[in-house]
Amino acid sequence: MREKLATLARTLFRRRRARTDGGEATANPSGGFLSDQFVSSLPYWLPAFLIMGLAVYGAIFWNFLLSLTDFQQFGNPDYGHLDLGMYAKAFGDQVFLGALQNTFALLVSFTLCCLVVGLLIAILVDQKIRYENTFRTIYLLPMALSFVVTAQFWLWMYNKQNGVVNIILGAFGLGPYEWIGNPALVLGAVVFALIWQFSGYAMVVYLAGLRAIPTEQFEAARVDGATTLRMYWRVIIPQLKGATISASVVLMVFALKAFDFLYSLSGSYYPPKVGHPRDDDGPAGVQRRPPRVRGGDRHHAVRARARHHRTLSRLPIPGR
Amino acid sequence: MTDTTDSTGTDWRRVGLYAVLVLLVVFYLLPLWTGLMTSIKIDALSTAPFLPPAPSGFTAIHWTRAAHALAGGLVNSLILAIPGTILSALLGSMAAYGLTTLEWRYQIPVLVLFIAGIFIPYQAVLIPVSKFWAVYLPLGQYGAAVGIPKWLGDLTGLIITHVAYGIPICTLLFRTYYKDFSDEMVEAARLDGATTHRIYRRIILPLSVPMFAVTLIYQFTQIWNDLLFALVIVGPGKGAPVTVPLAQLGASLSDVGFGIRMAGAFVAALPTIIVYVLFGDQFAEGVST
Numbered sequence: 001m002r003e004k005l006a007t008l009a010r011t012l013f014r015r016r017r018a019r020t021d022g023g024e025a026t027a028n029p030s031g032g033f034l035s036d037q038f039v040s041s042l043p044y045w046l047p048a049f050l051i052m053g054l055a056v057y058g059a060i061f062w063n064f065l066l067s068l069t070d071f072q073q074f075g076n077p078d079y080g081h082l083d084l085g086m087y088a089k090a091f092g093d094q095v096f097l098g099a100l101q102n103t104f105a106l107l108v109s110f111t112l113c114c115l116v117v118g119l120l121i122a123i124l125v126d127q128k129i130r131y132e133n134t135f136r137t138i139y140l141l142p143m144a145l146s147f148v149v150t151a152q153f154w155l156w157m158y159n160k161q162n163g164v165v166n167i168i169l170g171a172f173g174l175g176p177y178e179w180i181g182n183p184a185l186v187l188g189a190v191v192f193a194l195i196w197q198f199s200g201y202a203m204v205v206y207l208a209g210l211r212a213i214p215t216e217q218f219e220a221a222r223v224d225g226a227t228t229l230r231m232y233w234r235v236i237i238p239q240l241k242g243a244t245i246s247a248s249v250v251l252m253v254f255a256l257k258a259f260d261f262l263y264s265l266s267g268s269y270y271p272p273k274v275g276h277p278r279d280d281d282g283p284a285g286v287q288r289r290p291p292r293v294r295g296g297d298r299h300h301a302v303r304a305r306a307r308h309h310r311t312l313s314r315l316p317i318p319g320r
Numbered sequence: 321m322t323d324t325t326d327s328t329g330t331d332w333r334r335v336g337l338y339a340v341l342v343l344l345v346v347f348y349l350l351p352l353w354t355g356l357m358t359s360i361k362i363d364a365l366s367t368a369p370f371l372p373p374a375p376s377g378f379t380a381i382h383w384t385r386a387a388h389a390l391a392g393g394l395v396n397s398l399i400l401a402i403p404g405t406i407l408s409a410l411l412g413s414m415a416a417y418g419l420t421t422l423e424w425r426y427q428i429p430v431l432v433l434f435i436a437g438i439f440i441p442y443q444a445v446l447i448p449v450s451k452f453w454a455v456y457l458p459l460g461q462y463g464a465a466v467g468i469p470k471w472l473g474d475l476t477g478l479i480i481t482h483v484a485y486g487i488p489i490c491t492l493l494f495r496t497y498y499k500d501f502s503d504e505m506v507e508a509a510r511l512d513g514a515t516t517h518r519i520y521r522r523i524i525l526p527l528s529v530p531m532f533a534v535t536l537i538y539q540f541t542q543i544w545n546d547l548l549f550a551l552v553i554v555g556p557g558k559g560a561p562v563t564v565p566l567a568q569l570g571a572s573l574s575d576v577g578f579g580i581r582m583a584g585a586f587v588a589a590l591p592t593i594i595v596y597v598l599f600g601d602q603f604a605e606g607v608s609t
Contacts, residue, residue, distance in 0.1 A: 037422050037423055037424045038424035038425070040422065040515075040516040041417075041418035041419070041422040041424060041427075041516070042418070043418075044414040044415060044417050044418030044419075044422070044516075044520070045414065045415040045417075045418030045419050045430070046418075047411065047414075048411040048412065048414060048415035048434075048487050048491065049415065049430065049433075049434070051411070051480075051483065051484045051487060052434060052437055052484055052485075052487040052488060053433070054484070055445070055449070055481070055484030055485055056436075056437040056440055056445070056484075056485070056488070057433075057437075058448075059444075059445035059448040059449055059452075060440070060444060060445060060448075062448040063444065063445060063447060063448050066447060066448070121344060124337060124340060124341060124344075125341070127337055129337065129338070129341065133600075133601075135341055135344075135345065136604065137600040137604075138345050138348055138349065139344065139345075139348055140600070140603070140604060140607075141348065141349075141352075141596060142348060142351075142352075143607065144541055144592050144593070144595075144596040144603060145545070145589050145592060145593075146544065146545035146546075146547070146563055146566075146588065146589060146592070147545065147547065148545075148547050148563045148566050148567050148585075148588070149545075149566070149585045149588055149589045150351070151567075152355070152566070152569075152581050152582065152584070152585040153351040153352065153354070153355045153582070153585060154351060155581070156351075156354065156355060156358060156369065156578050156581070156582065157350075157351050157354065159578070162364070162365055162369060163369070164350065164351075164354050164369050164370055167368060167369070196347070196348065196351070200348070201607055204604050204607060204608045205608050208608050249439065253438075253439055253441060256441035256442075256443060257441065257442065257548070259442075259443065259547075259548055260545075260546070260547040260548055260563075263547065263551075263567060264547070264566075264567040
């Protein structure tokens, strides 16, 4: 994705240059704003642009506007009084700050570990191995699964008495640990499971990056007598900067989507719909726990502000 | 990239390499394997979780129960994912055509706006999206007024939402592909008097089939796997996609529930696993773009 953005930037630059030094006559087959090409292109991109623009930019703007009001869960927001009060409230709220801290810890540790694991596996897979496609397919498989699905598997893996993780650790005389229930361990356990799910993705991106490096560079480093470790550290890894940036951006987006995973680990609470009370067509026997957050004064606008960080609000707050 | 010398030392290195690769296979498959074994045991605790059951301890009851519990959700997910996938791929292909093959001056800034949409975390738009569907365009209620079940209306809202947030990535995938098309081909068609529409229908669309495979597979997995939008826009009940009841399945039971949970996880993941096994390469291409 990084490469693509770079190409875009280059195209943009080239066009500008063509216009300044080439003059109107050479060339712009594209012509001005109201050229035939522009008009005939409208039916193709405009519908998609309007839908996407409304959903992405419209919603972000609306969300920002809501965050300035005192809007609560039900009723209509009052757009007459806009202020930063909800931001002050959010940043004065221990639960929110703790969640923010947890989200940040997850984001950083998950992204870094995924990159390192992905790179190491990519280097191993790049050694002209047999059945490369099979290995690659297996390593990438967890990524095709839903967070809800992988959460079920890891809930069982982390089970205190009978989970595989504790059985393996038990073989070394450790444990058993309560992974999901223990505030000190749960964040690490979640990060580990997410690395399991997404390191294959980092591997695929790095593999593509490694393949793009000309073979001569590997050979030249060898001829110079560099050890394998040194060759990778000094020659190869610095060239994977583009792959690293593109992979980390996507991994961070996945880390924020980890809400699905965390919800499924604990979840049986269904949120009420915004704007009107939820209709009661839930399946029988569904437990409806009240939200865990304290007090009845949880303004919706605080949540609008907090939404990035809510992901981890169920996790413990270190140092509290 | 490897040592090509034939010394015995190198052989050992290869052995070590394959040993590590196989260990990694075990690591990536262990949770799935454990789940599969647990799902076919009468008593989840009769043997170690990753061992198969004793012949007398085998059962299919977890699978049938899970399939029964999730059947409605599976149907809803199909109603959701199939049109959602096709629509976002089609809109993405058209947008990429209008912004790549047809050339006009300010298309790059427009394209940048499209691509920036890829990086939006869903949480950032959750409240506006849910409020929009609940208050300003309650399709469920509109539908109910003309006799369409309410849940189908809600599900339609969810389809449109997924299409809207899927357009950016689909546009990028097609844009990358169309950029490599030769200008001469399109130019020649234009000189022959082909209209813009005809060029798209007769030249671009037939050539896009491989990219459609990549996009459809990627987008299908994304929509099928989503929980957050499903939870907020449709919620539990008749219209809920399979991820919603799955998160709930077996939660009220303790250890006893793991058999049905594991079976449920597989039932819900089956379509994506099938797609992945059949089209793994296209999936890899989709994610690495």
